[in-house]
Amino acid sequence: MSSIVQQYIDIAKKRNPGESEFHQTVEEVLHSIEPVLEKHPEYIKAGLIERLIEPERAIIFRVTWVDDAGKVQVNRGYRYQFNSAIGPYKGGTRFAPNVNPSIIKFLGFEQIFKNALTGLPIGGGKGGADFDPNGKSDGEIMRFCQAYMTELYRHIGPQTDSPAGDLGVGAREIGYLFGQYKRIANMYNESVTGKAVVYGGLNGRTEATGYGIVYFANCMLEANNEKMAGKKVVVSGFGNVTWGTVTKLDELGAKVIAFSGPDGYILDEAGVTGEKIAALLELRNSGKNICAPYAEKYPEAKFFAGKKPWEVKADLYIPCAMQNDIHLEDAKKIVANGAKFLCEGANMPCTNEAIDYLMSNGIIFGPCKAANAGGVACSCIEMGQNAGHTVFSLDQVYAQLKNIMVSIHDSSAAAAAEYGLGYNLLAGANIAGFKKIAEAMMAQGIV
Secondary structure, eight states: OHHHHHHHHHHHHHHSTTOHHHHHHHHHHHHHTHHHHHHOHHHHHTTHHHHHTSOSEEEEEEEEEEOTTSOEEEEEEEEEEEEOSSSSEEEOEEEOTTOOHHHHHHHHHHHHHHHHHTTSSOEEEEEEESOOOTTOOHHHHHHHHHHHHHHHGGGOBTTTEEEOOBTTBOHHHHHHHHHHHHHHHOOOSSSSOSOOGGGTOOTTHHHHHHHHHHHHHHHHHHHTTOOSTTOEEEEEOOSHHHHHHHHHHHHTTOEEEEEEETTEEEEOTTOSOTHHHHHHHHHHHTTSOSHHHHHHHOTTSEEEETOOGGGSOOSEEEEOSOTTOBOHHHHHHHHHTTOOEEEOOSSSOBOHHHHHHHHHTTOEEEOHHHHTTHHHHHHHHHHHHHHTTOOOOHHHHHHHHHHHHHHHHHHHHHHHHHTTOOSOHHHHHHHHHHHHHHHHHHHTOOO
8 A cells, every 4th residue: 555655646746846845745644544545445446646636726827016116026826726525715825935836735735634624614725926025015015915816816706715814914915805806806705714803804813723723732731631731832933823822822821931033032931921922912013023122122031043942841842933844853852852742833844754753752743734723714714704794702713713623633533543543643633634525525526
């Protein structure tokens, strides 16, 4: 069977040359689901894996806009609609200068399984552009978003594809994207999520991903007879996900002692709590580096310029920044620190080599496609809210989010146990998500 799995990996690499991020996620998933393929040879006969690793549709388009100086600018936009077996495509939109087909494909492929794990009727997709919002004026960002949506609008809709935000696409960008969609399509619907509450957005959506990560991490600890209260935690990143994660960790009695930004990392042994969390939010919204100003504001904190926080000794690590933030050498530091738990917050923040090392050295590992699924789950809840012309309260959203995250943990653990893999949440999440998608694909025929 390993040879067959390798054949599929080789197909992905041949069809997508040089796309290392996409190759990485395909390898991780396919190796995990090997026991399912052994049990279900009909999946191989039906060409299910070949279909799964090939997007149903790839949309690449030019985005032309005019900057404040009157100069014409040209960017490239993407939307990969990967799999619609269990529902319309659903996934974020990323604006960053390093956006390319490999990154969007890896995110879209991960989204298939992540969305399946939520138990909600949404398929996998992802989009974005190689546009850098940093340093741009509000007018420039508005004009770019309008140009981007002018090209994309014909490919999305509530029963087709519903984009949301991601890195570089926050409340402001979503507002401009939705406004242009509404203007062109002449429809006010759930085709774009992540909207502000005042015009149809979901209460609690901003913190949903971070809260969901902590709910999932808490399940990991409880499954191993430990409690979150009193745990020392190191996080990376400083965006919405990190802010939500730090806020919920503080509520549950954990102590965040280190976090990172583009300029390095902060070690605050007193804990990032109370007004310090509010200061993080203020610094993040300033658009400047976050660590150096934090150290100036709180002199007891230590600033380590240009370094990663994985050298700091902690009980739990939650990387919330970017893909491939933790490499093998970082994993070795985490293991040497005597940690027991790592829960991924960002999308694919650990390399496959780092994951193998962590897990083979006793680290209990929470995979991103399970742990950070709370964000897309709440995006789907927003779709339901819009379609039903109603409003969910904050308490209703939090209750649904917590139930979904507990269910994701339990289904992942159960899937691993079913295949004799012990408490292996990485394999379990891939298996649980894949089984749902596979059953739907088989039921719908060769399409």
